[in-house]
Amino acid sequence: MIGTTLPRPASTDRLRLNWIQSFLVVSLHVCGLLCFWIWPRAIDLALFLGLYFCTTFAIGIGYHRLLTHRGFKCNTWLRRILTWMGAAALQGGPARWARIHRRHHQATDKHGDPHTPLMGFLHAHMGWIMRRDAEEGSDYRELVPDVSGDDPWLRVLDKGALFTLPWFLTGIFCYVLAGWRGVLWGTIARTLTLWHFTWCINSVCHVWGQRPNNTKDESRNVWWLGLATFGEGWHNNHHARPTAAVHGWQWYEVDLSGYVIRLLARVGIIWQVVRAPRG
Numbered sequence: 001m002i003g004t005t006l007p008r009p010a011s012t013d014r015l016r017l018n019w020i021q022s023f024l025v026v027s028l029h030v031c032g033l034l035c036f037w038i039w040p041r042a043i044d045l046a047l048f049l050g051l052y053f054c055t056t057f058a059i060g061i062g063y064h065r066l067l068t069h070r071g072f073k074c075n076t077w078l079r080r081i082l083t084w085m086g087a088a089a090l091q092g093g094p095a096r097w098a099r100i101h102r103r104h105h106q107a108t109d110k111h112g113d114p115h116t117p118l119m120g121f122l123h124a125h126m127g128w129i130m131r132r133d134a135e136e137g138s139d140y141r142e143l144v145p146d147v148s149g150d151d152p153w154l155r156v157l158d159k160g161a162l163f164t165l166p167w168f169l170t171g172i173f174c175y176v177l178a179g180w181r182g183v184l185w186g187t188i189a190r191t192l193t194l195w196h197f198t199w200c201i202n203s204v205c206h207v208w209g210q211r212p213n214n215t216k217d218e219s220r221n222v223w224w225l226g227l228a229t230f231g232e233g234w235h236n237n238h239h240a241r242p243t244a245a246v247h248g249w250q251w252y253e254v255d256l257s258g259y260v261i262r263l264l265a266r267v268g269i270i271w272q273v274v275r276a277p278r279g
């Protein structure tokens with residue numbers, strides 16, 4: 001358990017809301033309450049699971065391990081598919097996501113970390129998303145020019161609120177296949193579920209869990225988050241070797257994204273995979 005704290009945001013900072021993200025976070029949670037009354041049919045569950053798998057892999061393999069940490073190389077079409085599916089998780093455009101996450105690695109659990117639990121558990125979990133980022137108003141594509149490059153299919157997702165476009169497309173897909181109940185489970189409930197599991201990496205994985213590597217931060221391995229996020233929960237491993245494309249280093253550290261990366265490398269679809277120190 002962490003013992004020190006960092007100053008919490010001043011009250012004036014708390015009021016500096018990111019209106020687009022605050023609206024999305026609040027309204028989606030309100031809509032999600034309908035799940036307590038409207039139970040899923042088989043097709044709704046299939047949409048929930050299918051899109052959860054696609055977007056969780058896309059955030060872990062695409063946004064995180066490929067774009068942010070450059071853990072492997074792939075061709076343009078695969079990068080575009082992973083990035084658009086990642087945007088369908090409604091976690092912001094790829095350059096903004098990568099920039100904020102790189103700042104987390106540069107100053108982990110120190111001043112400048114956008115979401116350390118040392119500023120409060122709720123701040124680390126979801127509070128930071130509803131506030132304006134320290135670099136809000138900047139063109140994130142220029143701050144991390146390697147992420148989108150000059151690829152218009154990637155750059156468009158960091159323009160205004162266009163990162164929501166792939167998410168709306170999944171909503172239309174669910175509506176066409178299964179009506180409004182399909183939208184509720186396949187889009188809203190699926191997004192909320194992945195949001196909270198992803199946010200747990202920033203909150204839970206810096207407070208509770210195992211620390212097999214002696215990193216200079218509070219990062220932890222949390223097995224159940226390793227399962228739920230397809231490998232992102234092995235967060236202490238990840239902080240020990242951020243560029244390694246595989247996060248589960250022991251046979252029992254289940255890392256579905258890592259297994260997919262190994263498979264894609266074996267068949268030659270991706271290459272130059274940055275290897276983990278063991279496992």
Ligand SMILES: [Zn+2]
Nearest residue numbers: 104219235239
């Ligand atoms: Zn971390």
Ligand SMILES: [Zn+2]
Nearest residue numbers: 069101238242
């Ligand atoms: Zn990372």
